Amino acid sequence: MAASYGQQQSLSSPVVVLLLGETQSGKSSAGNSILGRRAFQKSTTLSSREDGTIFGKQVTVVDTPGWFSDTATPDRVSQELCRGLTLCHPEPHAILLVLPTTSVFGKEEWRAAEDQLRLLQTPIWQRAIILFTHGDKLGGLSIEEHIRQQGQTLHWLLERCGKRYQVMTNQPIASEAQVTELFRKIQRMMETNNRSKEIQNMLYTKLRQDVCLQEEMSLQGRQEELEMTVMNAVHDGRPTQMQRMASGRHKFPSESTAEPFGSKPALAFVLLGRSKSGKSSAGNIILEKDEFQLLQYGRTTRCSARHGMVLKQPVTVVDTPGWSVFGMANAKEIKKEINRSPSLCPEGSKVTFLLAIPVDKFVKGDRRAVEEFVSTLRGDVWRSTVVLFTYGEELRGKTVEKHIEEMGEPLQEVLRKCGHRYVVFDTERGDVNQVKQLLEIVEQM
Structure with missing residues (x-):
């Protein structure tokens, strides 16, 4: 699949992809398109992981059961979502929020998604990409026009995801090109996140060095005072704190x-x-x-x-x-x-x-x-x-x-x-x- 992309822009590390979304959103089909084989069943009740090789690199895809927006999501589904996160090893590098183009993403849909995403207790948005499924159902409508017609809730969600999105259809030829583009976006996102961590680590190390230097200078200034205190304590016959510690109890x-x-x-x-x-x-x-x-x-x-x-x-x-x-x-x-x-x-x-x-x-x-x-x-x-x-x-x-x-x-x-x-x-x-x-x-x- 897309060997030229694998040669030109090979991913620097194994990629773990987590699929999340509402029931009947097309998560399992999307997972099958990504892996290039029928890895997941269409009716998902348990979280599962499947491995494959894409562009010459190892890829793990974790599929999860979908939540409900029109009724309360059963606890067993929420439990499986949380278990799905534990199947991501060492961590999900990309979290695909699956939205079908055949339905509207409004406030009710967002509230249902938010309730389940919060249960995962993991940072989401810097690793999130919206995956629009059933792209073949758009007809002559562009994905940009579809997004514009959806309204403010979807626009807000796209902002949270850094405006990252990809369209996927169930047509094999189109899916291959779309998977290629999806992994380009995943790679760019991973590189951006890694650069951010490197910058943060540099700043953190510099700040820690500055703080330690200030404390060291302060300690040096108090050294003479400490030595005088020890001498006075010994001269007066009073027990020092170290001696009191030796005879203390937990x-x-x-x-x-x-x-x-x-x-x-x-x-x-x-x-x-x-x-x-x-x-x-x-x-x-x-x-x-x-x-x-x-x-x-x-x-x-x-x-x-x-x-x-x-x-x-x-x-x-x-x-x-x-x-x-x-x-x-x-x-x-x-x-x-x-x-x-x-x-x-x-x-x-x-x-x-x-x-x-x-x-x-x-x-x-x-x-x-x-x-x-x-x-x-x-x-x-x-x-x-x-x-x-x-x-x-x-x-x-x-x-x-x-x-x-x-x-x-x-x-x-x-x-x-x-x-x-x-x-x-x-x-x-x-x-x-x-x-x-x-x-x-x-x-x-």
């Missing part, structure tokens, strides 16, 4: 904790949250390195601790298994692991629980789950908890305060329990300033 975070002499206390963060809430990514951002594996085929099942120096301060991060939105995980085992998490924190460290809540819809069911699992720890755990809003990039310029207001009572009640302590993490692109803000909140607790 304390729960709500109690007073020992503090190393001449420095800030060692910190420990325990990450709590539902599955796909961005806990592991947040842990990597805090430690400024990839310590926690971001699982695609499965999920975190056991607590694990990692250590590092963050802004000249010793920090331990404990990742925990996430509870399931749909009750698919073993709640008893998750609670057992959550209860075990404080034991992985170094003795004498100041422990803070970070409750990861994605910037997304948060309803009564989410609040009940949070209260059920967090409360398995001691009753005063809320006094040591900070809400960590993940996927902050999805705010798209909106303030987090406005988001909290829009979510209403369920989210606001959780924030009240946590003393209105919260910080926002852009989970996709780490920023040293958001980590500094977190440390400042903890210092004031």
Whole structure:
């Protein structure tokens, strides 16, 4: 298929394509056209993945069941959509939002799509392309004219997707040319996203170096004062902080904790949250390195601790298994692991629980789950908890305060329990300033 394109513009890495859309939108047929064979059945009830070679490169296509816009989408469909995301390994490089040209995409259709997309808990728009199916049904109408006639809702969706779209028909000859063009667009999108990450990493590294240099200069200026303090403590026969630490005992975070002499206390963060809430990514951002594996085929099942120096301060991060939105995980085992998490924190460290809540819809069911699992720890755990809003990039310029207001009572009640302590993490692109803000909140607790 299109060998010349494969020779001229070969994709730099294996491509994983995720198909999403309403029922009867033509997702499975589109997947078959992309792979050049009958890989998917037309009536999809379970998410499935198929591999193929296109333009000399390995391609994985994941098909998912469609959601409903005229009636409520069954929970089993939503569960399969979430499972479809786990079939994307290592991640979906392109998310094709499939829209048939034979129907109107209005507000009802968008609301139905939004409800399901939010459940995926993954950045979507920088990887999204609208795939218009049934292109042969346009007749003599151009796709541009079709878009113009559709109205404001489709125009808004196209803006969210960076105005990326492709038309596909069921005619074999036309499909081959359209698949060629689709992969050109996927390649350009991947290259743009990679460049953006490189630029962000450069800026992040430079900012981190500047901050560390400023802190190092500050520490040098205090060195003489610290040495005098040590001399006076020894001369007076008073025990130093280091001596007091040696004779101390492990304390729960709500109690007073020992503090190393001449420095800030060692910190420990325990990450709590539902599955796909961005806990592991947040842990990597805090430690400024990839310590926690971001699982695609499965999920975190056991607590694990990692250590590092963050802004000249010793920090331990404990990742925990996430509870399931749909009750698919073993709640008893998750609670057992959550209860075990404080034991992985170094003795004498100041422990803070970070409750990861994605910037997304948060309803009564989410609040009940949070209260059920967090409360398995001691009753005063809320006094040591900070809400960590993940996927902050999805705010798209909106303030987090406005988001909290829009979510209403369920989210606001959780924030009240946590003393209105919260910080926002852009989970996709780490920023040293958001980590500094977190440390400042903890210092004031």
